[in-house]
Amino acid sequence: MSGPQAPPRILAIHAHPDDLELQCAGTLALLKKRGCPVVMATMTPGDCGSAELGPDEIAAVRREEARRSAEMLGAEYVCLEFRDLSICVDNDSRRRVTEIIRKTRPDLVITAPPVDYMSDHEMTSRLVRDACFNASCPNYLTQQWDPAPATEKIPHLYYVDPIEGVDWYGQPVPHDFVLDISETFEFKLEMLACHESQRAWLRKQHGLDEYLDGCRRWSSKRGAEIGVEYGEAFRQHRGHPYPGDNLLQELIAG
Template identity: 35%
Template structure:
């Protein structure tokens, strides 16, 4: 199978679904992470271009640690907008990669880029199988979309993935985002739940795991409620 995660910023995939991505890659699935932006607002005392260069390199390294391929789109950090043009760009992304399952942000999130990405991906999913809608790639119909969320939102998981064997891989991938580990220490108050990034992510995964009797877990909300073998629902 092919699993594609579409995320707003370079560290979003490793933080919210890195264990699941690593688990699927390890079982031989094709895993791709599509980054909407290069996260050029996420830093101090330097230029947007410098931050973007650093964060792209970190994202490449994080994806490699998880066993995933990486692709970058050219949206601007903090300025992702909902439009038909952008929706069609995401339609073509889905058609190009032809994923069975798509992972993306939950609709209710503090960050405007996360909310807009969620809406764009959801609507692109709806449109990408339409035979009369022409893009560079042929129509494709993913089987489902799974949303991940932040603990500050109304997100309540319905699908849980046991990542006990992959928590350490996830943390290694997070540590590749060295600039963000430091940025979030200084950026508390907005992203306060992640101001101690590794410790807080580990705690969140441990809490989710305890609800299912495993050591660590990640949680998702599926768009469709139909049963599926994908994501290894517990």
């Protein structure tokens, strides 16, 4: 007779430090409450995210901010060390992302949406989708140092909202479901507040100083769709041969 089943392992991977906090930290906090091990990964260290510091200096700052945020959650933080504004879909990139899938061995992956306002997000989405498929193919070699073995299965794959929920033309992007994050929303803001350098960058580059308030407004809008205070929206990748049952929603529902 077998013992209790281990909680599913979660890999959340997006382009830059703070992307995960903005788009799905409330859900990650709920998953941690349900006993799921969580790895938070970023493709880059945010090396273009400053008007004052050089790339190496700001990258060091933003890695530490991401590490502190993940530590608050009790999650592991990993950076794949791509460079800002330079992520592209090629074989070397696929191998690097496949290796992180094999090393973390997730049951469920949350990543960037296929359509968003910038290329780094869209390239991340494509590479993660490919890596989830490639990771279970034993003959696909990542050519990385000390490679992990192939995974046993293709994980459940989910995409977060694009920024403001729209495509390049400002038209709404469909989502499959919204999760109620009301109980973890304030904690989500605390994680996001770890990224102080990004708030300063947005003030300088985009004329925005509503880092936390903007997050609150968008989460409130998504929550209103299902009659709760705060929510986060997701779309599931159900194409062949990815799993089609909604594991994420089942986990949050208990």
